[in-house]
Amino acid sequence: MIKAEHISMEFKITHDRINSLKEYLVTRLRGKLEYEEFWALKDVSFEVQKGEVIGIIGRNGAGKSTLLKVISGILKPSKGEIMVSGNIVPMLELGAGFDSDLSGRENIFLNGSILGYSERYLRDKYNEIVQFSELKEFIDVPIRNYSSGMLMRLAFSIATVIEPEILIVDEILSVGDEAFQRKSRARMLELMGGGTTVLFVSHSIEQIKEMCDRVIWLDYGQVKMIGDSKEICEHYQNYMS
Numbered sequence: 177m178i179k180a181e182h183i184s185m186e187f188k189i190t191h192d193r194i195n196s197l198k199e200y201l202v203t204r205l206r207g208k209l210e211y212e213e214f215w216a217l218k219d220v221s222f223e224v225q226k227g228e229v230i231g232i233i234g235r236n237g238a239g240k241s242t243l244l245k246v247i248s249g250i251l252k253p254s255k256g257e258i259m260v261s262g263n264i265v266p267m268l269e270l271g272a273g274f275d276s277d278l279s280g281r282e283n284i285f286l287n288g289s290i291l292g293y294s295e296r297y298l299r300d301k302y303n304e305i306v307q308f309s310e311l312k313e314f315i316d317v318p319i320r321n322y323s324s325g326m327l328m329r330l331a332f333s334i335a336t337v338i339e340p341e342i343l344i345v346d347e348i349l350s351v352g353d354e355a356f357q358r359k360s361r362a363r364m365l366e367l368m369g370g371g372t373t374v375l376f377v378s379h380s381i382e383q384i385k386e387m388c389d390r391v392i393w394l395d396y397g398q399v400k401m402i403g404d405s406k407e408i409c410e411h412y413q414n415y416m417s
């Protein structure tokens with residue numbers, strides 16, 4: 177379902193302080209722009225089968241979010257190849273795929289169509305999405321007036337009600353109030369039970385142990401360990417303590 181072969185991701189970082197596009201172009205044309213190469217992912221390979229729930233762990237800056245972006249097709253890897261079969265719904269950055277001037281209702285259709293779903297399908301699912309989000313009174317308000325918790329509810333409701341084949345989630349379960357967190361966790365477990373393949377990043381090792389079949393542990397952009405979730409989490413906890 178997902179196959180990553182020798183994925184490496186390079187970012188070019190400049191330490192020059194550049195304040196405008198003009199300054200950037202002048203510096204660049206003079207050949208004075210100095211870049212430092214930084215490899216956020218180095219030679220990462222793994223395979224995920226249909227229906228598996230995979231946790232990605234590692235310290236801050238280890239490359240977890242970068243890996244999710246590469247799998248989602250948001251970033252193209254500098255080296256290596258990623259193969260994905262099935263429709264992916266990425267929930268990576270809050271508000272991505274939304275237009276802040278549009279209402280919650282309009283954004284359900286906008287976001288849903290970006291994710292590749294037809295208007296008819298979204299119309300069928302609309303009530304369920306709104307009901308799950310608990311945003312009924314706010315659904316015709318422009319989302320720029322939503323709190324981050326409300327935005328998260330909307331994004332989560334769209335992503336999970338449409339039952340994607342592959343769901344990619346970055347730390348989303350830690351946002352929102354406790355009641356919604358509980359509800360989201362139940363919904364995630366339901367999706368996992370229904371055969372959705374899930375990849376998610378979490379700093380909560382307890383959550384990873386509870387929900388995942390397998391874990392990928394990234395360290396400095398490399399796969400440090402990959403395997404059974406309880407086993408890898410124990411190694412990780414020992415390593416970090």
Ligand SMILES: Nc1ncnc2c1ncn2[C@@H]1O[C@H](COP(=O)(O)OP(=O)(O)OP(=O)(O)O)[C@@H](O)[C@H]1O
Pocket residue numbers: 187188189214216234235236237238239240241242243
């Ligand atoms: N667009 C970018 N340009 C330059 N460097 C980047 C970019 N995106 C990420 N990085 C760098 O790549 C490294 C990995 O970042 P990433 O966000 O994938 O880490 P992470 O494991 O998700 O971290 P965290 O647990 O803190 O969320 C970091 O050092 C980060 O600064």
